[in-house]
Amino acid sequence: MSVSILGAGAFGTSLAIAIARNGTPVTLWARDAGDMATRRENTRRLPSFPFPEGLTVTEDLTEGLADLVLLAVPMQQLRGFLAEHCDVLAGRTLIATCKGIDLTTHQGPAEIIAERCPTATPALLSGPSFAVDVAAGLPTALTIAAADPEPLQRRLNGGNLRLYRSTDLVGVETGGAMKNVIAIACGLAIGAGLGESARAALLTRGFAEMNRFAIWRGAEPDTLAGLSGFGDLALTSTSEKSRNYAFGLALGRGETPGSAGTVEGRATARAVSNAARDAGIEMPITDMVVAVIDGKLSITEASEMLLARPLKEE
Incomplete structure (x- = not known):
C-alpha cells in the first residue's frame, strides 16, 4: 500500500x-x-x-x-x-x-x-x-x-x-508545539552566555509550562513525558540542528538569525502567550520569548524578571 x-x-x-x-x-x-x-x-x-x-x-x-x-x-x-x-x-x-x-x-x-x-x-x-x-x-x-x-x-x-x-491527539500536538518555544528560550540563554545551568533551569521550568498549557487544552498528563513532549524538548533545546534553538542562539549572540527554513516557535510563542493570557494561565518563559523576539526586553532584562518572580513550591 x-x-x-x-x-x-x-x-x-x-x-x-x-x-x-x-x-x-x-x-x-x-x-x-x-x-x-x-x-x-x-x-x-x-x-x-x-x-x-x-x-x-x-x-x-x-x-x-x-x-x-x-x-x-x-x-x-x-x-x-x-x-x-x-x-x-x-x-x-x-x-x-x-x-x-x-x-x-x-x-x-x-x-x-x-x-x-x-x-x-x-x-x-x-x-x-x-x-x-x-x-x-x-x-x-x-x-x-x-x-x-x-x-x-x-x-x-x-x-x-x-x-x-x-x-491523545491534544497532548501530542501541544508537546510538539511548545517544545519549539522552549528551544528558542534555551538558545537565547546559551547565546547570551548565561550558561548550561540556566539552560537546565529553562528546560525544567519550560517543561512545567508545557504540561500546564497541555492539560488546560485537555491533554492527558502522562503524554508530555513521552517522545512528543520531553523527548522532542530534550533534542531541540540542545542541538544547533534545531532551527528553533539556532534561532534563539543567534538572537542571544546579538546576530541576525538566518532565513533558511521555518522557525515554527516564533508564531507558536505568540499564539500560546495570547491563548494562555486569555485563559489566565501563567507562562512566564513563553511570555519572555515573545518579548525578546519583539525587542521589548533585552535578554538580561528577561533573565532578571524570571529570577525576580515570587518564590513558590516546585
Whole structure:
C-alpha cells in the first residue's frame, strides 16, 4: 500500500526517503518537482541523500494520491493548504507532521484537519527527529497519534523508524508545539552566555509550562513525558540542528538569525502567550520569548524578571 507525502521540505523529503527505503511506494508532492525528479535528490532542502527506488516526485497533487497522506507543510500554512485542497483530500487519513499552534485560531494541526476536512481522519506524527538523521537511516523513535493509531503504526513502522502509538491527539500536538518555544528560550540563554545551568533551569521550568498549557487544552498528563513532549524538548533545546534553538542562539549572540527554513516557535510563542493570557494561565518563559523576539526586553532584562518572580513550591 502506497503513501503520499505533501510537502518536500527537509523533513517531508526525509520521511519519503525512509519510508520508500522500507519498500513502501511513496509519492512526494513538490512545487519544484522537475529538478528533484531529474536529479533524484532534493538538492535545495536535503542534499546528498539520493532518492531510493519506489519514491516518485510530482507537481500534480492528485497523481497517485494514496489513502494515507502525510502533510509536511508549515504549521502557519496548514489551514490555507487544507482550504485549497480539501476536496481532493476528503475521506483520507491525513497525518500532520508540522508542530505548532495556529497564530489566528490557536488551534493545533489535528484540530485544523478536523475542521477544514471533516470527512478526513486526523492524525499526527511527532517526536525527536532531525531530517538529516531520518534520511541517513539513523535510529529514530516517533509517536503516531490518532483515534485508532494501531493500523497507522503497523503501516509506517520499519527500518530506522520506530513508532509508538497514542490516542491523545491534544497532548501530542501541544508537546510538539511548545517544545519549539522552549528551544528558542534555551538558545537565547546559551547565546547570551548565561550558561548550561540556566539552560537546565529553562528546560525544567519550560517543561512545567508545557504540561500546564497541555492539560488546560485537555491533554492527558502522562503524554508530555513521552517522545512528543520531553523527548522532542530534550533534542531541540540542545542541538544547533534545531532551527528553533539556532534561532534563539543567534538572537542571544546579538546576530541576525538566518532565513533558511521555518522557525515554527516564533508564531507558536505568540499564539500560546495570547491563548494562555486569555485563559489566565501563567507562562512566564513563553511570555519572555515573545518579548525578546519583539525587542521589548533585552535578554538580561528577561533573565532578571524570571529570577525576580515570587518564590513558590516546585
